Amino acid sequence: QQEFRVKEQAKVEYVRFSVNDLLPKVEVSAEDVRKYYDEHQGDFGATEERQAAHILITVAASAPQAEQDAARAQAEKLLQQVRQNPAGFAELAKQNSQDPGSAAKGGDLGFFGRGMMVKPFEDAAFALKQDEVSGLVKSDFGYHIIKLLAVKPARLLPFDEAQEGILNKLRQQKATDMFAELAEKFSNAVYEQSDTLKPAADLVGAKIEQSGWLVKGVTTDEPWTAKMLQEIFTDETVKNKRNTAAIEVAANTLVAARILEYKPVSIRTLDEVLETIRQKLLHQQALELAAKQGGALLEQLQRGDKPVLSWAAAQTVTRARHGSLNADMIRKIFQADATRLPQYVGAETPQDGYVLVRIDAVKEAEKPDDKKRAGYAQQMRQLTGEEMFRAYLADVRQQAAIKVNLPETVEQP
Incomplete structure (x- = not known):
């Protein structure tokens, strides 16, 4: 009878209070939108970016003075060559730069914004005009010669294009603040007037809805989460006819419920399960018959007889990759005599009754x-x-x- 046991069930009325319910009630003035735009302009555009190439002569900041002097002398020599022939910068970088990441690209570092390079390099790059070459720039990496290749100026999104997004953001913020303020009052109303949901619904301007039959422990779509169902099927809610607590079923969404109808645990009647039992028995008999016939066919195949069978498409299996076969069948396949093919193996399965396998080929690992x-x-x-x-x-x-x-x-x- 345990197989036909029906869990507790309940129909409830409930109130859902969500931050989304407050959005239509929130008003944001045009002045607030403009003020936010003016105070957060960094959020509405791209900052200036620059594309630069460099020639680097590396020397550690902690290197002896002699090494630093030698690196500087080499860099100054290259700087003279660049000034004599600015168009040859890329070729000089390929031949002489000690930055492995950019040398092959003629020293090109691509576009970068402020804060992406070490400070001395950044200050020098953002002080240059397009196609201008810097003097020697010292950083912790060594000596740089920098050429500014291109500039992407900062771009600010116009207010007309930004205002709708700002309006939605401010409306969401205000609704969230309102929700936080009302959530505690909503929870208190559910608890303090525990024999009705109406005061709580009136407080937040929500409607009281009704569910279908809910089954203990069987979660469905929101709001019937595991936590919500657990709260519904407590003694306080079932026996004492109290409201549930206000439960958070999603971010900024509270639900409170009370039971309208309740069905305790029960056993389905014989009339209700008669057809189910009949189908189970028929299936069981079919499996037993299939197993008996499968065993008989396997004996015929292993004797060398050739009964008419319709085999499925061939598949390759290994000890690790079983394909559509279970582990027991794989074990039988690899225990079969591979010196005389084809070989036949078979086994009972709870789904199909009996499965026959013909082994046509064996490939050595x-x-x-x-x-x-x-x-x-x-x-x-x-x-x-x-x-x-x-x-x-x-x-x-x-x-x-x-x-x-x-x-x-x-x-x-």
């Missing part, structure tokens, strides 16, 4: 190379070591004798 063999050996050593350690712990626990000495109780005067 590739021999593992030394690297794979070493990996397998390491895995075996690890597994063996863990097993030995577990056996050792079990033996120690079994043989251990533990004695606990407790201090004698001293009577208080």
Whole structure:
């Protein structure tokens, strides 16, 4: 009878209070929108970006003075060549720059904004005019010669294009603030007037809705989350006819409910389950018949007979990849005699009754190379070591004798 046991069920009326319900009631003035735009212009456009190339002669900041002097001298020599032939900057960078990331590209670093480069480099790059070349710029990486290739000026999104997004954002913020203020009052109304949902619904301007039959422990779509169902099927709600607490079923969404109709745990009547039982018995008999016929066909195939059968499309399986077959069938396949093909194996399955498999070909596995063999050996050593350690712990626990000495109780005067 446990198979035909029906869980507790309930129909409820409920009130849903969400921040989205408040959005139509929120008013935002045009002045507030304009003020937000003026105070947050960094949110409405792209900052200036610059494309630069450089030639880098590396030297650590902590390097001896002699090394720093040598690096500077090399950089000054390259700077003279650049000034004599500015058009040859890219070729000089390819041949001489010690920045491996950009040298092959003629020193091109692509576009970057402020805060993306080290400070001395950034200050120099943003002070240049297009196609202008800097003097030597010292950073923690060494000496740079910088050429400004292009400028993307800052662009500010016009107010007319930004205002709708600002309006929606401010409306959402105000609605969230209103929700936080009303949520506590809503929860208190549900609790303090626990025999009705009307005061709570009136407070937030929500309507009282009704559910279909809800089943204990069976979650569906929002708002019937596991937490909400748990609250509905408590003794306080079922027996005492009280409102549930206000439960958060989603972000900024509260729901409170009370039971209208209730069905306790029950066993379905024989008339209700008669057809189900009949179908189960028929299916069971069909499986037994299929298993009997499958076994008989396997014997015929293994004797060399050729009964008329319709085989499914061939598939390749391995010990690790089973395809549509279960592990028991795979084991039978790999236990079959591969020297005489075709071979036939079969097994009962709870879904199909019986499955027959014809083995047409066997492909020998590739021999593992030394690297794979070493990996397998390491895995075996690890597994063996863990097993030995577990056996050792079990033996120690079994043989251990533990004695606990407790201090004698001293009577208080």
